[in-house]
Amino acid sequence: DAGVTQSPTHLIKTRGQQVTLRCSPKSGHDTVSWYQQALGQGPQFIFQYYEEEERQRGNFPDRFSGHQFPNYSSELNVNALLLGDSALYLCASSLEQPPHTQYFGPGTRLTVL
Amino acid sequence: AQKITQTQPGMFVQEKEAVTLDCTYDTSDPSYGLFWYKQPSSGEMIFLIYQGSYDQQNATEGRYSLNFQKARKSANLVISASQLGDSAMYFCAMRGRDNFNKFYFGSGTKLNVKP
Numbered sequence: 001d002a003g004v005t006q007s008p009t010h011l012i013k014t015r016g017q018q019v020t021l022r023c024s025p026k027s028g029h030d031t032v033s034w035y036q037q038a039l040g041q042g043p044q045f046i047f048q049y050y051e052e053e054e055r056q057r058g059n060f061p062d063r064f065s066g067h068q069f070p071n072y073s074s075e076l077n078v079n080a081l082l083l084g085d086s087a088l089y090l091c092a093s094s095l096e097q098p099p100h101t102q103y104f105g106p107g108t109r110l111t112v113l
Numbered sequence: 114a115q116k117i118t119q120t121q122p123g124m125f126v127q128e129k130e131a132v133t134l135d136c137t138y139d140t141s142d143p144s145y146g147l148f149w150y151k152q153p154s155s156g157e158m159i160f161l162i163y164q165g166s167y168d169q170q171n172a173t174e175g176r177y178s179l180n181f182q183k184a185r186k187s188a189n190l191v192i193s194a195s196q197l198g199d200s201a202m203y204f205c206a207m208r209g210r211d212n213f214n215k216f217y218f219g220s221g222t223k224l225n226v227k228p
Contacts, residue, residue, distance in 0.1 A: 033215070042117075042204055042218035043158070056215050088156055092216075099146050099165060100208055102216055104158035 002027055004093050004105035012111045013081050021076040021108045025093030032074040033102060034066060035090040043090055049074050050096070078110075086112045115140045115209050119219035126195045127227050133180070134190040134222045136205035142166075145209050147188040148216070149179065152202040161203075164188055192224075200226045 005024045013019050025032050031050045035043035045058035049068035068074045072093075078085055088109050092102035116139040126132040138147065149161040164172045164179045172179045180189040192199055205219045 035216075042220050043216075045215050045217075048215060058215075090156075090158060092158075099163050101148065101160055101163055103160060104150070106155065106157040109156070 004091060004103055006089075006091050006105035006108050008108060009106065010109045010111075012113065014113050015081055015083060017081050017112075018077065018079045019081060019110060021078075021089050021091075021110075022073070023075070023091030023093075023105060024073045025091075026103050029093035029095055029103070030072050031094045031096060031100075032068055032072065033092045033094070034074070034076045035092065036060070037088040037090055037107075039087070046076070081112045083112050086110060115142075115145075115207055115217045117205050117207050117217050117219035119205055119222050121222045122220075123223040123225070125225050125227060126192075128197060129194055131191060131193045132195055132224065134192070134203050134205075134224065136188045136190065136219060138186050138188060138205075138207050140186075140207065140209055142209040145207055147179070147181070148206040148208070149177070149188075149190045150204045150206060151199075152204060152221070154201070158204070162190070195226045197226050197228060200224060 007022045033048040034046040037043040048056040052068045063079045065077045088107045090107045091105045094100050094102045118137045145166045147164045151159045162174045162177045164181045176193045178191045202221045204221045206216045
């Protein structure tokens, strides 16, 4: 049973560039959530996708956008990168049924220079 | 508003001993879920244990148990018979009823197991 996968594992970009991160959910899961984890902190919720729609959004600017595909995989796009966007980006998948346990991928470590 | 508080930035435990990691939460939702995750230095968040707000008994999963005290709004993780491989960051998280699957995380506790 394949778990959550993310690509790439590491990424280095410069300020002002754009980046796309990808996530494939655990088999059978239909909901994908994205989190940003700065060094030494807990993950912060960015947004969640269900049925190809953004359903919930955290306190992140519009530079952060996403998409969910019919096969439930998802992308996170960040435009006009800032130094402060450097972080570990975690994707989590879950089912709509309780308890809605979220299973995380290995993350993408983004460094903005 | 939902909030998770982990007051222990770092903990040390001797191998084979038990350790308790503290977690308190704040919510006005009558129905919620509490979760613990382990994050090794590799970065992946590993699900450990879940406790529902209406569960009558404390959750257990192998060497992990959750000491759930609803009136005190605490959900402490107990790891029995610590192993060197337990050294990692541990995060407490909460899901509220009205926030679908949005999770709120604490700031984490760094556990070091000494041989």
